[in-house]
Amino acid sequence: MSSDTQEVYLRTKGILPVQKLRVLAKAGIIKSEEGYPLQEDQFQPNSIDLRLGEKAYRVRCSFLPEDETVDEKLDKLSQYEISIRDGAILEPNCVYIIPLLEELQLPSHISPQKTLFNDSDEGTSYRVISGEHLSAKANPKSTTGRLDVFTRVITDHSHRFEEIRSGYKGKLYLEVVPKSFPIRVKTGHRLNQLRLRHGYTVLSDQDILRTHSSNPLLFKEDGRAVPVDDLKVSDGLFLSVNLHDQKGKVVGYKAKKHRNYIDLDKINYYDVSEFWEPIYAQHDDHLILEPEAFYIFASKERCRIPEHLAAEMIAYDTGSGELRTHYAGFFDSGFGGRIKDQGARAVLEVRSHDVPFLIEDGQTFCSMKFEPNTEVPETIYGDDIKSNYQGQELKLGKHFKEK
Numbered sequence: 001m002s003s004d005t006q007e008v009y010l011r012t013k014g015i016l017p018v019q020k021l022r023v024l025a026k027a028g029i030i031k032s033e034e035g036y037p038l039q040e041d042q043f044q045p046n047s048i049d050l051r052l053g054e055k056a057y058r059v060r061c062s063f064l065p066e067d068e069t070v071d072e073k074l075d076k077l078s079q080y081e082i083s084i085r086d087g088a089i090l091e092p093n094c095v096y097i098i099p100l101l102e103e104l105q106l107p108s109h110i111s112p113q114k115t116l117f118n119d120s121d122e123g124t125s126y127r128v129i130s131g132e133h134l135s136a137k138a139n140p141k142s143t144t145g146r147l148d149v150f151t152r153v154i155t156d157h158s159h160r161f162e163e164i165r166s167g168y169k170g171k172l173y174l175e176v177v178p179k180s181f182p183i184r185v186k187t188g189h190r191l192n193q194l195r196l197r198h199g200y201t202v203l204s205d206q207d208i209l210r211t212h213s214s215n216p217l218l219f220k221e222d223g224r225a226v227p228v229d230d231l232k233v234s235d236g237l238f239l240s241v242n243l244h245d246q247k248g249k250v251v252g253y254k255a256k257k258h259r260n261y262i263d264l265d266k267i268n269y270y271d272v273s274e275f276w277e278p279i280y281a282q283h284d285d286h287l288i289l290e291p292e293a294f295y296i297f298a299s300k301e302r303c304r305i306p307e308h309l310a311a312e313m314i315a316y317d318t319g320s321g322e323l324r325t326h327y328a329g330f331f332d333s334g335f336g337g338r339i340k341d342q343g344a345r346a347v348l349e350v351r352s353h354d355v356p357f358l359i360e361d362g363q364t365f366c367s368m369k370f371e372p373n374t375e376v377p378e379t380i381y382g383d384d385i386k387s388n389y390q391g392q393e394l395k396l397g398k399h400f401k402e403k
């Protein structure tokens with residue numbers, strides 16, 4: 001083997017950390033469109049931010065391609081296309097498909113312990129040796145969820161949103177549906193993110209309890225770790241909603257409809273009161289959600305993601321779909337800080353469907369699924385990188401002015 005071939009071993013199952021994502025990008029497994037090289041700040045502790053491409057297609061309806069490519073589907077469903085190179089406004093409740101600048105060249109299904117990929121980048125060859133298949137999972141970024149912008153990734157011949165099978169080679173497309181506010185988007189904006197999985201393994205409920213005993217995952221409002229016997233686990237760790245505070249304090253926000261558009265380039269810019277109605281704590285700690293309105297709340301518990309783990313918030317299913325919580329799911333390693341930092345609240349994005357729905361303080365709202373990282377990420381959320389939501393209480397997206 002020539003001296004300029006770098007061997008990269010993927011051994012344990014789990015989510016690939018930033019240092020491995022960088023290598024896979026160099027090896028050509030994560031690629032980007034010509035003229036748009038990957039940027040260093042796209043790399044997060046265990047995900048990579050994806051960027052909007054140059055065009056948006058307004059389509060009649062959402063779809064999954066099944067046995068067609070996304071382009072074939074667009075030929076049938078696209079009503080018009082717009083360039084977003086210099087920015088364009090996407091209107092609420094319209095469905096847009098935006099090809100992303102990144103694409104994937106995931107190695108094909110082959111038997112384990114073989115060289116999966118061998119490509120070169122500026123003279124260095126990378127030989128990625130893996131025991132498991134590589135697949136990918138996408139999710140909206142937290143800021144996207146907080147703006148009530150619904151997004152999901154679609155790939156050619158796929159029958160599921162957000163999940164990209166091993167062996168997938170091709171473009172990634174983002175379905176974008178602004179719900180409450182019109183948004184102004186531009187090529188290069190980052191609405192969603194992608195994780196790469198080496199094999200697939202999640203922490204069992206027993207693993208969650210065991211981890212929490214030595215490396216707490218949830219804290220009570222008084223800063224103490226939640227006693228292990230009080231944790232609610234069932235295929236993940238449950239979190240509840242906070243509606244309790246001193247009378248007059250804000251415990252949530254409801255999106256106002258028919259507002260001005262939000263330019264995603266403008267950070268710490270918009271007045272909260274123009275876009276949101278505050279929800280104040282009441283003495284009886286409950287609230288009736290108005291059908292189809294969009295709300296932001298915070299979790300009652302403060303959570304913390306140890307550096308060897310990655311987490312994803314899973315929408316809570318009430319059984320018949322009247323309540324949908326959460327749109328943005330990934331929690332980075334390091335979110336919530338070290339044990340002494342006592343965690344940070346998660347943001348819960350909530351919409352009630354069809355009927356007015358009563359919610360009460362402490363009501364179960366979502367669950368967290370934990371996956372191990374294959375290695376501890378070189379940088380974690382918070383201290384090491386520019387992070388907007390570390391140590392957060394109830395917090396709107398970064399486009400709204402801090403008080």
Ligand SMILES: Nc1ccn([C@H]2C[C@H](O)[C@@H](COP(=O)(O)OP(=O)(O)OP(=O)(O)O)O2)c(=O)n1
Pocket residue numbers: 044140141142143144145313326327328329330331332333335345346347348349381386387388389390
């Ligand atoms: N429903 C959610 C989803 C995520 N988070 C937290 C956990 C994440 O580690 C953190 C940042 O998430 P993203 O990387 O998705 O967010 P942004 O890129 O928008 O923010 P940042 O600029 O801080 O990376 O927000 C949250 O509190 N509530």
